[in-house]
Amino acid sequence: MTELKENIFKYNMSFYYQSTIIYFVMFIVYLVIRGEFVEDSYKLVTRDPIIYFFAIIVLVSVFSLLYNLYKNRHIKITEEGIQFISRFGSRTLPVGDIEFIKLAREPGRFRNIASRLIRIKIKQRRRLLSIRPNDYENTGDLINKFRELKKSIESR
Helix, strand or coil, rough: CCCCEEEEEEEEEEEHHHHHHHHHHHHHHHHHHHHHHCCCCCCCCCCCCCHHHHHHHHHHHHHHHHHHHCCCCEEEEEECCEEEEEEEEEEEEEEEHHEEEEEECCCCCCCCCCHHEEEECCCCCCCCCHHHHHHHHCCHHHHHHHHHHHHHHHHH
């Protein structure tokens, strides 16, 4: 079997950070514009439904960020197999249970590494297990580790 070192790839949280910041900034900008320029003095308009709408969006965004930080999802690739780990538990796919690994792109998309998919066929399962490497940090390293694992599976 090819020499595979133990690698841990954490879930990429940048989308949650960026969306939370953007929603919060838009909420503040709307409050400033609505309070200062429309009514000629800064008075917080509490009866405006758009303020409540923005507040709900910001709260949902913050809660989803905190929840995903709490989950602490990551993938661990070792010589023995692949582990999908979160705070609530882990699932291990031994190398012996993997029939094949297919590195594919999403259909109908341009040749972009962000649209790449990794599909894994497990012996006791009908459906393929899909992993989006762009959802994890160090995307290039993750794809290379799956290529190495694919070569080791094909060679046995």
